[in-house]
Structure formats: structure tokens, C-alpha cells
Amino acid sequence: MDCVNLVFLMLYTFLCQLAFSSSLPHLCPKDQALALLQFKHMFTTNPVASYLCDSSHPRTLLWNKSTDCCSWDGVHCDKMTRQVIELDLRCSQLQGKFHSNSSLFQLFNLKRLDLSRNNFSGSLISPKFGEFSSLTHLDLSCSNFTGIIPSEISHLSKLHVLCIWSLFGGLYDLSLSLGPYNFELLLQNLTQLRELNLHSVNISSTIPSNFSSHLTTLQLSNTHLHGILPERVFHLSHLEFLDLSSNPQLTVRFPTTKWNSSASLMNLYLFDVNFTGRIPESFSHLTSIHELDMGFTNLAGPIPKPLWNLTNIESLYLSGNLLEGSISQFSKFGNLRELLLGYNNFNGQLEFLSFNRSWTQLEYLDVSYNYLTGPIPSNISGLQNLLWLKLSSNHLNGTIPSWIFSLPSLTELDLSNNTFSGKIHEFKSNTLLEVALNQNQLEGPIPKSLLNQQFLQVLLLSHNNISGHISSAICNLKTLFLLDLKSNNLEGTIPQCLGEMSTVRILDLSNNGLSGTINPTFTIENRFNIIKLNGNKLQGKVPSSLINCEKLEFLDLSNNELNDTFPKWLGDLPHLQILKLRSNKFYGPIRTDNLFAQIQVIDLSSNGFSGDLPVNLFQNFQAMKTNGENSGTPKYVADIYSYYYKNSLIVTTKGLDHELPRVLTTQLIIDLSMNRFEGHIPSIIGDLIGLRTLNLSHNVLEGHIPASFQNLSLLESLDLSSNKISGAIPPQLVSLTSLEVLNLSHNHLVGCIPKGKQFDTFENTSYQGNDGLRGLPPSRDCGRDDRVPQETIPVELAQEEEVDSPMISWQAVLMGYGCGLVIGLSVIYIMLSTQYPTWFSRMFVKLENKITTRMKRHKKRY
Structure with missing residues (x-):
């Protein structure tokens, strides 16, 4: 009984202490609060610094010493020790240099650190990141870090997630890189990794085989990998996401036997790798796969049979290959959300779109640059969720059916480089981002609905028979950056408001019948890089407001009727590289000191x-x-x-x-x-x-x-x-x-x-x-x-050249000499009869002697 009372007393005391402790304020340690505040003051906040984010806000803005740092936005503390263990500053609009002695490295107990999608202004990644020995998550992606990723990162042996990727690496401009042996070292020490993302990091090595067996996500796209992909990668039993795209020097061979990852792999991206061999039967075991990208991998011939077994596939990318066969065969895939087949050799007609009524979920369809023929079917009604429709560069003809203009969610429409005819009808939606109907035989005016699109960025209607005037309503397109209406039958004047459009980068109205003066008044807010008004009937002077186009690189006003002196002030445009004023009525001298x-x-x-x-x-x-x-x-x-x-x-x-x-x-x-x-x-x-x-x-x-x-x-x-x-x-x-x-x-x-x-x-x-x-x-x-x-x-040299020529016969020389002698005697007679100066006589005699000597020498040769 005493034991029971003792236990009860101890439990009561513990609960009282717990209740008492919970009523006291639990503040994070002062040194950690101070370290965070010092870190905050190293940066400014700028929304542009996180422009890659769908949404961003300055998490550090309300940090201040009067409140508990554990309550600060993005800061998470251990519930018992109150130590800062997580710091999430993703998309926090931070801008400035990230110094290697940053106070951030005083937070020794950090387990999760996310600094992604800020702008650290080309800072190097500090080796001190390797001192966070408890770290399980590290994300430094898209924050403008540069240089070599330090080998000390490999000391973080507890890491589950490592993301250091860059969005704008490009094939030739990788600002982040790994040292010669750092990749193998990373894989050797980070044995607990679940996710590894080094997209657009310059690795420039072969791929070692010692990956963590726990890996679920491996993203190594655009990393300059080369050599042969180890087969062990396909046998990582937990692998769900594999992306090796944009490594053209990397050779990939699929296992011929069933993969260990077959049951788990859902996303496989092998765009632009060096694929060898055929797709083996083992591919048919990828029954869980939802997305497959094998674009630009040199696949050729008919669609490989193992692909037809991927019945759960939702996204299929096979663009840029040499695949062939009828386009209708893809109606076998009933769950497709994305189908991208551009740049292949597929043929046939688009009737298959009307066969499969279950394609209501299809959002992206791209079969451009193939050999499709005939008109687009007019009886299609099952594509109401379509966002992309890209059928450019085929042999399609007829009129554009009305169902396309009625798609409620369409954002990108590309029917360019076909032989479509008829009018462009009014669009029913207001969701368009890009419209490309160029290089067809379309006619009629520009639809009013196109000029009232709220989000339109690209409008390409060139090389058609479009007529009428350019309405000033075109200036309602507040997000437009590319307007190409060249080579049509447009007439009338250029709307004055075009010069006030602050987002347009390319304006091409060339080869139409536009007349009048160049009306637009270009404001200082404009961002024009290219202006082409050539091949019209424009008159008058070059508008001086063009001097406000400080970003202008290309100006073509040729083949008009402009009547002006040379617009020398154009030389003050700092980026102007191409200037064409040919075939106008410019006049006067060119006098300029402009640059x-x-x-x-x-x-x-x-x-x-x-x-x-x-x-x-x-x-x-x-x-x-x-x-x-x-x-x-x-x-x-x-x-x-x-x-x-x-x-x-x-x-x-x-x-x-x-x-x-x-x-x-x-x-x-x-x-x-x-x-x-x-x-x-x-x-x-x-x-x-x-x-x-x-x-x-x-x-x-x-x-x-x-x-x-x-x-x-x-x-x-x-x-x-x-x-x-x-x-x-x-x-x-x-x-x-x-x-x-x-x-x-x-x-x-x-x-x-x-x-x-x-x-x-x-x-x-x-x-x-x-x-x-x-x-x-x-x-x-x-x-x-x-x-x-x-x-x-001199006559002497001319005669000398003629005599030396081996092509001249002796008879010709004799005739020439005879004629010369007659003329010479006549000249002497005139000279003597007119008392010509004696120096002329001496010169003539001397010349005659030289000719005689040359003739004798020439006779001896023959």
C-alpha cells in the first residue's frame, strides 16, 4: 500500500510540475534569437528576389526581439528544449550576399533548413553548411548560389533530402558545380538519402553505383553526366521518380529482366539521353508508371509493343524521335492527360480524337511536325479540359472547326504552318496565353475576342490573308510581349497607343498595306527589342519618340515612303544593333557625332x-x-x-x-x-x-x-x-x-x-x-x-609589254612597226615644219631606237 501511495505521490508531483511548467513562457534561447535577427539584417526584402514562386512573402519582416523567436514566421522550435530545429525561409524575398560567417551557422541544432527561391546574389555555398550534423533536410535551390558545392556537404550523414538545383542552368552555363570527386563522395556518405535533386549542377562525371537504397527521388537532369548508367539504378526498390534528362552523353540501357523498381516507379524522364537498343519486354512491368518522357532519344520505327501495356499512363512524351505509324493507335491509352508526339513521322488523320469518349481528362495534345492530313474533325465534343492544342507543321487543311474556338480552358493554340482557310471565329474563353495561326490561308479581320484576352502573351497571325484595320483595342492586351502580324493584307494607320504598351518586346507589322505616318508615341516605359514596320506605305518622318526605346536592338523601316533626313539621334540608343532604312525617300548629308x-x-x-x-x-x-x-x-x-x-x-x-x-x-x-x-x-x-x-x-x-x-x-x-x-x-x-x-x-x-x-x-x-x-x-x-x-x-612601257607577249606573232610586230614608222615620220615632219621643241625630237628618236632594238631581239628568238 505504501508503494502505491509513493507512486501516486510521484505521479501527482510530475503532473503538477508539468502543469506549472506549461503555464510559464517557453522562450527560445536568447543567443539563437539574436543570431536570427543578425541573419535578417544581412538582407533586404524584394519581391523580385522570389519571382520564381507562385506566391511569396517576406517571412522575416515581422521578426523582432520583443516576441519569442519560436513564434516567428518560418521558425520552428523543439517543444521540450525550445532550440530552433527548423528554418523555412522558402520564397521569403531575401536579397543580398550570403556570407560564410553568417550568424545562421550558430543554430547548431537545425534539422531542416530551406533557403530556396531567394536571391543571394551569386554567393558561394559555405563549407559551414557541413557543420549542421543533425540536418535531415537541406534545400538551397534557385537562390542564385554559384561556384563549387563544398565537399563538406557530404558530412551531413543524416540527410534525407538534398536539393541544390538551378532553374536557369542551360547546357552551356552551369553556375553551380561539383568538384571532381564530390559526387562519388556524396553518394558514399549520404546513405540515408530519400531525395537527391541536383538539376543543372555541373557534375561532369560518370554515375557511381553506390546510391542510397532508400532513394525515392533522383533528379540529375542537365548535369553533364556521361558514360553508361549503372543498371543498379533501375533496381532501387523504393525509387518512384527518376529524371536523367538533357544528358546527351549519358548512355542508358534498360535491364532485360524485371526491374526491382517496376512496382514503385511512377515517373521516368529520359529526354535527350543516348538511348541504345530496343525497349525490352521488361518495360511492360512498369504498371505503376504515370509519366514517361523519352523525347529525343533516337527511337525509330513503330511504337514498341511493351509501351502498349502501360495502361495507367497519364503523361506520354515521345517528341523528337523517328517514330512512325498511324496516329489513331494512341486511342488505346484511355487515361491520358498529356500526349506529346511532335517531331516524328506519324501519319493519318485526327479522327481518333472523336473515337475515344473517355478522353475527357486530356489537357495537353501536341502532334506538331508530323505528316497528318485532312481536316480537323468537326464532331469532337470530349476535349472540354484541353489546355494545349498544338498541330503545327502538318498537312492539315479545311476550316478550323468551331469546337476549337469554344474550348473553355484553352491556353495555347498552335495551328501554324498548315493550309487552313476561312475565317478566324470568335473565341468563347478568356484564358488564352498563346495563339499561333501563322502561315496558313486564313482571311477576314482579326477577331475582337482575341483583342480582349486578359492574359494573352503571344499572338502570331503572320503569312495569311488577314485584312481590315488594326483596331486600337489591341492595346487592351496588357500582358502581350510578342505581336507578329507581318505579311497580311492589313491596311489603315498604325494605332497610336501601340507605343504605350509596356510589355511588348517584339512588334512586327511588316509587309502589309499600312499607310499614313508612324503614329505611335513611344513612352519611356516601353520594352521594345524589335520593331519591324518595313514593306508598307508609311510616310512622313521617323518619330523622335523612338529615342525612348532604350532596349531596342532591331529597327526596320525599309521599303516605305518615309521622307526625312537621317535620324542621327538613333545612335544614342545603347543597344541598337540593326538599322534598316533602305528604299525610302531619305535625303541630305549624314552628319553625326552620335555613337x-x-x-x-x-x-x-x-x-x-x-x-x-x-x-x-x-x-x-x-x-x-x-x-x-x-x-x-x-x-x-x-x-x-x-x-x-x-x-x-x-x-x-x-x-x-x-x-x-x-x-x-x-x-x-x-x-x-x-x-x-x-x-x-x-x-x-x-x-x-x-x-x-x-x-x-x-x-x-x-x-x-x-x-x-x-x-x-x-x-x-x-x-x-x-x-x-x-x-x-x-x-x-x-x-x-x-x-x-x-x-x-x-x-x-x-x-x-x-x-x-x-x-x-x-x-x-x-x-x-x-x-x-x-x-x-x-x-x-x-x-x-x-x-x-x-x-x-608611258607609251614606252606599253609597247614593251606588247612586244614581250609570246602571244604576238612576228607579222603583227612588223605591221605594228610599219604603222608606227609612218606615223613617226608624219610626226617628225609636223615637228620640223612647226619648229617643235628639240627635246621632243630627241625623245621620239630614242623611243624609235628602242623599238627597233626590241624588234631585232624578238626576231632572233624565232
Whole structure:
């Protein structure tokens, strides 16, 4: 009985103490609160820092020393010890440098730490992260960390989750990397890992086989892995998610026997890996798989039979292969939510969409770039949840059926590059983000419903027969960044409000029938990178408000009726790289001190510009003064949104008009042809050593060809034809080994045509219309190679060249001498009868003696 009382007394005392302790405030340790406050003050808060988040808020904003840090947003403490054990600052809008001596490392008891989706401004990942010995979850993803992930991370042997991935790594620009042996070290020590995500970390190694047997998620996409994937990865019995995409040097071979992970694997992503062999029968055991991505893996032929057994599949990505067969076979998959089959060789018609009534859950359908034919069925009613419909670049025809315009949730519609005809009907929904109906035969006006879309970002209607005016209602599109209406039958004026659209980056209204002046008043808030208004009937002046387009890279106003002097103020635009004003009515001299420092293509041809060539303009072409030949990866001018929009450019080079689908940053062009420029060609052009094309033809230029042109080592096309250029062709031009086209015709050039290298390849047409040039055709001998051509050729030398020529017969020489003697005697008679100066007589006699001596010498040879 005493024992029972004793136990009861002890229990009563414990409960009283517990109740008493629960009534007291349980504060986190002061040193930890201070450490958190110090950490807070190292950063500013900026919503842009967490722009990758669907929603974000500054969790640290209300942290203050007057409250218990365990109650602070994102801070979690142990219920008994009150030590800070979890810190969740994901999407907290933090911005600033993360220092290696951060007070955060004083929180020794942390078990979970999430700093993802902030902006730590290119900070290095501190080795001190490896001192959190109790850590089970570490997420540093998408927070702008850079450099090498320290090997000390491998000390965190209790880790269950490690996420250090970057959203914008790219195949050639991985800002985070692992040291040479760190990957194997990570796998060796982190034996408790359940989730490993190193997307876009530059690992650059083979894959070791010592993965944690507890792994459920392995994401190593875009990590420069190479070699052969160990088969053991497919036998990790708990594996649910495997992503090895975008590692083209990684070879993947599937096991031929049943995989240990077959029952658990639900997501398999092998996009753009080096797949070898056939898909084996073991693939049919992946009965739990919901998502399969084998795009761009060189699969060819009919759909492999084991795939048809994946009856639970919801997302199937097979784009970018060489698969073939009828598209209708995919009606076998009854649970599909996503079907992406673009860039293959599938054929047939889309009737299968109306066969399977159970496809009510289908959200994404992409069968673009195949060989589908016929019209789109008009009797389809089971796709009411469709978000994407992409059927571009097939052989589809007919009218676009009304059910497409009635889809209630459609966000992306791409029917481009087919032969659809008829009108574009009004859309019933207000959910559209992208509409691409370009390169068809559609007609009629732009539907009003398209101009009232609340979220529309991309509108592509080019290369159709669309007519009517551009309504000012288009300015209601507050999220639009790409507007392409080129090559239609649009008419009327350009809405003035277009210049006030603050989100548009690309505006292309070229090749229509637009008239009037360029109305838009471009405000300082605009973000235009590309403006193309060429090929219309626009008149008047270039609007001075274009100076507000500080991000402008490409401006094309060519083939209009603009009547203005040269808009020199355009040179103050800091990023302008391409300027085309050709085929207008511009006039007057070009006098400018404005920079044009980034200009790479300038085309002022077919106007009425006059005066001397603008020396100051050439002096300011800084981008042309560098040789970009060894710049590494090719880059393109104004190459934004290239997936949607091909930024083509028509240039006259090598004597022909060429359309460049994209403009390389090394494609440097000056075209000032067909104007009224006069005076000499400035030698300073020779400083533009990156120049590829120079066209100064059809002007009234005079003087000599500058010898400084020998510095243009990359020059491919030089056209100086139809001017009044005189003198000799500088022999230094022979050094231009990149020169493919040369046109010097119809000038006043004299002397010998240089020989050797590229000059041995040019035809007579390069020189015709220059009566003083010798050496035509180019194979004809024009004297010793070391002789410098002279502008005026003495009679003595001319006769000497004729006599030396082995092609001249003795009879021709004798006839020439006879004629010369008669003419000579006549001249002597006149000279004597008119008392001509005696020095002329001596010179003539001397010349006659030399001719006689040469003739005798020539006779002895034969």
C-alpha cells in the first residue's frame, strides 16, 4: 500500500510540475534569437528576389526581439528544449550576399533548413553548411548560389533530402558545380538519402553505383553526366521518380529482366539521353508508371509493343524521335492527360480524337511536325479540359472547326504552318496565353475576342490573308510581349497607343498595306527589342519618340515612303544593333557625332542621301572594330523568344538578296548603295576589321580604293561598282582571303588587276566598264607580278609589254612597226615644219631606237 501511495505521490508531483511548467513562457534561447535577427539584417526584402514562386512573402519582416523567436514566421522550435530545429525561409524575398560567417551557422541544432527561391546574389555555398550534423533536410535551390558545392556537404550523414538545383542552368552555363570527386563522395556518405535533386549542377562525371537504397527521388537532369548508367539504378526498390534528362552523353540501357523498381516507379524522364537498343519486354512491368518522357532519344520505327501495356499512363512524351505509324493507335491509352508526339513521322488523320469518349481528362495534345492530313474533325465534343492544342507543321487543311474556338480552358493554340482557310471565329474563353495561326490561308479581320484576352502573351497571325484595320483595342492586351502580324493584307494607320504598351518586346507589322505616318508615341516605359514596320506605305518622318526605346536592338523601316533626313539621334540608343532604312525617300548629308556603338548591320541603300561619306559615323562603329571570329558559341542578334519568332533579315550581299533566318553577331554589314554620296572613300573603313559585307555601289564616289581595306580580313563581299573611282586596284587586296564576291565594275580604274589567291577566282564581270584596266581575262598575263600598277602608262612601257607577249606573232610586230614608222615620220615632219621643241625630237628618236632594238631581239628568238 505504501508503494502505491509513493507512486501516486510521484505521479501527482510530475503532473503538477508539468502543469506549472506549461503555464510559464517557453522562450527560445536568447543567443539563437539574436543570431536570427543578425541573419535578417544581412538582407533586404524584394519581391523580385522570389519571382520564381507562385506566391511569396517576406517571412522575416515581422521578426523582432520583443516576441519569442519560436513564434516567428518560418521558425520552428523543439517543444521540450525550445532550440530552433527548423528554418523555412522558402520564397521569403531575401536579397543580398550570403556570407560564410553568417550568424545562421550558430543554430547548431537545425534539422531542416530551406533557403530556396531567394536571391543571394551569386554567393558561394559555405563549407559551414557541413557543420549542421543533425540536418535531415537541406534545400538551397534557385537562390542564385554559384561556384563549387563544398565537399563538406557530404558530412551531413543524416540527410534525407538534398536539393541544390538551378532553374536557369542551360547546357552551356552551369553556375553551380561539383568538384571532381564530390559526387562519388556524396553518394558514399549520404546513405540515408530519400531525395537527391541536383538539376543543372555541373557534375561532369560518370554515375557511381553506390546510391542510397532508400532513394525515392533522383533528379540529375542537365548535369553533364556521361558514360553508361549503372543498371543498379533501375533496381532501387523504393525509387518512384527518376529524371536523367538533357544528358546527351549519358548512355542508358534498360535491364532485360524485371526491374526491382517496376512496382514503385511512377515517373521516368529520359529526354535527350543516348538511348541504345530496343525497349525490352521488361518495360511492360512498369504498371505503376504515370509519366514517361523519352523525347529525343533516337527511337525509330513503330511504337514498341511493351509501351502498349502501360495502361495507367497519364503523361506520354515521345517528341523528337523517328517514330512512325498511324496516329489513331494512341486511342488505346484511355487515361491520358498529356500526349506529346511532335517531331516524328506519324501519319493519318485526327479522327481518333472523336473515337475515344473517355478522353475527357486530356489537357495537353501536341502532334506538331508530323505528316497528318485532312481536316480537323468537326464532331469532337470530349476535349472540354484541353489546355494545349498544338498541330503545327502538318498537312492539315479545311476550316478550323468551331469546337476549337469554344474550348473553355484553352491556353495555347498552335495551328501554324498548315493550309487552313476561312475565317478566324470568335473565341468563347478568356484564358488564352498563346495563339499561333501563322502561315496558313486564313482571311477576314482579326477577331475582337482575341483583342480582349486578359492574359494573352503571344499572338502570331503572320503569312495569311488577314485584312481590315488594326483596331486600337489591341492595346487592351496588357500582358502581350510578342505581336507578329507581318505579311497580311492589313491596311489603315498604325494605332497610336501601340507605343504605350509596356510589355511588348517584339512588334512586327511588316509587309502589309499600312499607310499614313508612324503614329505611335513611344513612352519611356516601353520594352521594345524589335520593331519591324518595313514593306508598307508609311510616310512622313521617323518619330523622335523612338529615342525612348532604350532596349531596342532591331529597327526596320525599309521599303516605305518615309521622307526625312537621317535620324542621327538613333545612335544614342545603347543597344541598337540593326538599322534598316533602305528604299525610302531619305535625303541630305549624314552628319553625326552620335555613337551607334553597337551597330552591326546598317542598311541605308536606295535613298537620296548625298554629300561625303560620313567619316564620323564609321569612327563610332565600335562593334565593327573587333574580330568576333573566335567568340566561341554562336550568338544571334535580338534573338529573344526564338521558339516563337524567327528574327529574319533580308540583306544584299555577294550581289544577291539573301534572307538570313537569324542574324549572327559576327554578320557585320554596311550597305550605303544607290544614293548620291560623293567624294573619296574614307580610309577609316579599314579599321572596321569585323566587317563581312561592304556595299558602296551606285553612288558618285571618286578617288582611289583605300589600301587600308587590306585590314578587312573577314570581308566576304565588296561592291564598289557604278561610281567614279579611279587609280589602280591596290595589290594589298590580294591578302583578303575571305573575299568571295568582288564587284569593281563601271568605274575609272586603271592598271593591272592583281593576281593570286582570291583574285584568281573573280570573273571578268567584276571589272567590266573600266577601260583602263589590263589583265582581262584574269588569266591573261599583265607583266611581272612585282610591278606596281601605274595610273598612267608611258607609251614606252606599253609597247614593251606588247612586244614581250609570246602571244604576238612576228607579222603583227612588223605591221605594228610599219604603222608606227609612218606615223613617226608624219610626226617628225609636223615637228620640223612647226619648229617643235628639240627635246621632243630627241625623245621620239630614242623611243624609235628602242623599238627597233626590241624588234631585232624578238626576231632572233624565232
